[in-house]
Amino acid sequence: MKIHNPPIQAELAGMTRRERIRGEIRDEIKAIARQQMAEQGTASLSLTAIARRMELTPPALYRYYPDRDALVTALIVDAFDALAVALADAAASQPIDQYAARLESVLLAYRSWALANPFDFQLIYGNPIPGYHAPVELTVPAVQRGASVIMGVLQAAYTAGAMHLPEELPAIAESVELRASPESGMHNQAISPLITYVCMTGWAHIHGIIMLELFNHLQPTIGNIDAFYRHEICSLIQHMGLSR
Amino acid sequence: MKIHNPPIQAELAGMTRRERIRGEIRDEIKAIARQQMAEQGTASLSLTAIARRMELTPPALYRYYPDRDALVTALIVDAFDALAVALADAAASQPIDQYAARLESVLLAYRSWALANPFDFQLIYGNPIPGYHAPVELTVPAVQRGASVIMGVLQAAYTAGAMHLPEELPAIAESVELRASPESGMHNQAISPLITYVCMTGWAHIHGIIMLELFNHLQPTIGNIDAFYRHEICSLIQHMGLSR
DNA sequence: TGTACATCAGTGAACGCGCGTTCACTGATGTAC
DNA sequence: TGTACATCAGTGAACGCGCGTTCACTGATGTAC
Numbered sequence: 001m002k003i004h005n006p007p008i009q010a011e012l013a014g015m016t017r018r019e020r021i022r023g024e025i026r027d028e029i030k031a032i033a034r035q036q037m038a039e040q041g042t043a044s045l046s047l048t049a050i051a052r053r054m055e056l057t058p059p060a061l062y063r064y065y066p067d068r069d070a071l072v073t074a075l076i077v078d079a080f081d082a083l084a085v086a087l088a089d090a091a092a093s094q095p096i097d098q099y100a101a102r103l104e105s106v107l108l109a110y111r112s113w114a115l116a117n118p119f120d121f122q123l124i125y126g127n128p129i130p131g132y133h134a135p136v137e138l139t140v141p142a143v144q145r146g147a148s149v150i151m152g153v154l155q156a157a158y159t160a161g162a163m164h165l166p167e168e169l170p171a172i173a174e175s176v177e178l179r180a181s182p183e184s185g186m187h188n189q190a191i192s193p194l195i196t197y198v199c200m201t202g203w204a205h206i207h208g209i210i211m212l213e214l215f216n217h218l219q220p221t222i223g224n225i226d227a228f229y230r231h232e233i234c235s236l237i238q239h240m241g242l243s244r
Numbered sequence: 245m246k247i248h249n250p251p252i253q254a255e256l257a258g259m260t261r262r263e264r265i266r267g268e269i270r271d272e273i274k275a276i277a278r279q280q281m282a283e284q285g286t287a288s289l290s291l292t293a294i295a296r297r298m299e300l301t302p303p304a305l306y307r308y309y310p311d312r313d314a315l316v317t318a319l320i321v322d323a324f325d326a327l328a329v330a331l332a333d334a335a336a337s338q339p340i341d342q343y344a345a346r347l348e349s350v351l352l353a354y355r356s357w358a359l360a361n362p363f364d365f366q367l368i369y370g371n372p373i374p375g376y377h378a379p380v381e382l383t384v385p386a387v388q389r390g391a392s393v394i395m396g397v398l399q400a401a402y403t404a405g406a407m408h409l410p411e412e413l414p415a416i417a418e419s420v421e422l423r424a425s426p427e428s429g430m431h432n433q434a435i436s437p438l439i440t441y442v443c444m445t446g447w448a449h450i451h452g453i454i455m456l457e458l459f460n461h462l463q464p465t466i467g468n469i470d471a472f473y474r475h476e477i478c479s480l481i482q483h484m485g486l487s488r
Numbered sequence: 489t490g491t492a493c494a495t496c497a498g499t500g501a502a503c504g505c506g507c508g509t510t511c512a513c514t515g516a517t518g519t520a521c
Numbered sequence: 522t523g524t525a526c527a528t529c530a531g532t533g534a535a536c537g538c539g540c541g542t543t544c545a546c547t548g549a550t551g552t553a554c
Contacts, residue, residue, distance in 0.1 A: 025530095040375070046507065176471050206452065304497070498548090506538100
């Protein structure tokens with residue numbers, strides 16, 4: 001006979017003992033899924049293999065996720081969340097009025113997170129998983145949540161007058177036909193088109209370096225990618241006229 | 245009874261009739277493989293499915309490729325080749341001393357090729373295919389062949405004195421510990437570390453935009469990606485001090 | 489030109505594997521009185 | 522506190538599928554004389 005723990009403690013946290021355990025197992029499934037991606041590649045994510053490693057039968061997993069796609073979606077959402085949190089933490093680690101330092105910190109965090117979690121990064125920014133189509137209403141806001149951390153820093157700098165952008169930029173930003181991000185969530189200011197444009201530019205640059213590094217296309221040419229990356233950030237900051 | 249064509253014509257081209265047909269079927273296999281990737285995603289590339297579409301039995305394909313990996317390798321090599329050719333053509337389409345125009349042309353070609361051949365692009369620059377490991381001695385030179393087209397243009401501009409880089413750049417390039425590309429193939433000049441550095445920066449930037457666009461991460465924010473891309477090239481050219 | 493032989497493309501059967509998913513079920517856990 | 526019932530986690534068997542790869546083979550194509 002097993003112990004019948006009265007579920008008082010758990011109910012204090014707003015969930016029954018069963019609900020808590022369910023949550024834990026859902027998390028364990030995701031953890032093993034990540035582990036499996038790391039070993040076999042993002043594209044080969046199999047419920048059967050996860051069940052095997054958990055010493056369960058495959059059908060048991062259907063108690064926790066209705067099907068394989070639901071699990072993939074959960075992993076993607078988690079990854080976007082984790083990245084956004086990492087960026088937000090990096091932003092928060094610097095004094096609020098030190099815009100250059102904050103931007104630098106955020107961009108360094110972007111790379112650090114990608115290198116520390118290469119498979120989560122591939123999951124959200126790499127090839128789509130064959131046969132899986134992410135629900136758009138889920139991923140689009142998730143992308144923007146990450147981006148909005150960067151945008152928040154830049155918008156703050158701009159509003160504070162600490163940013164000196166090239167003169168021709170407004171006209172360019174205009175011609176690019178930006179779509180307003182519907183709502184930003186992580187920050188409170190509205191983002192001007194100009195800042196959106198600058199942000200996309202910087203993001204693309206940073207993102208390109210990381211993508212190339214992740215798939216080992218930089219390594220044959222660049223010895224010290226860390227220094228390379230730092231310099232790129234530096235020149236970005238300079239290009240934006242962000243005063244230190 | 246089928247016709248016994250005397251293999252005179254084919255032998256004039258240096259190969260027997262049989263060899264020619266073999267080559268054609270190898271090509272057809274690759275073509276269908278590409279088609280299949282386009283429909284199912286890069287990661288799901290199956291010999292059985294290819295055979296089915298060619299109305300052959302799966303073992304028949306083993307006459308043409310020793311195993312699945314060999315086919316993937318052939319596809320990758322082809323893709324690198326095609327990209328390098330597209331870039332080289334773009335470079336050749338502009339007057340030899342119009343460095344800005346040549347660079348612009350090459351960078352536009354990079355994106356055009358990626359958008360026109362998204363799956364080949366994913367094959368070479370996206371997630372590795374699960375269970376497949378590209379032979380390094382094949383892919384590293386292939387990457388550099390593409391890059392060397394860009395480098396060739398820039399080096400020529402630099403040598404001709406048509407390039408005015410920021411003053412602090414040499415020191416930065418130094419600190420990044422570039423590795424000399426072993427041999428470049430597509431062009432004749434030696435590439436200076438400074439140019440290598442500039443090239444990697446520009447490439448990463450361009451590459452980042454394309455990767456984001458390819459996976460639809462730019463579209464929610466940027467209405468006119470074409471214009472966006474052109475402006476980025478423009479500002480790159482300006483940043484390098486390439487006179488028009 | 490015809491004949492004898494060698495080459496080689498493609499077949500069909502088979503091997504052993506893994507996958508997602510369904511279903512009816514058992515037995516443990518939780519709940520209400 | 523004990524009892525009766527409801528809930529639900531996990532099982533085992535099964536379905537139908539696709540995969541890469543091997544093997545001994547047939548029959549067409551090419552080659553040498």
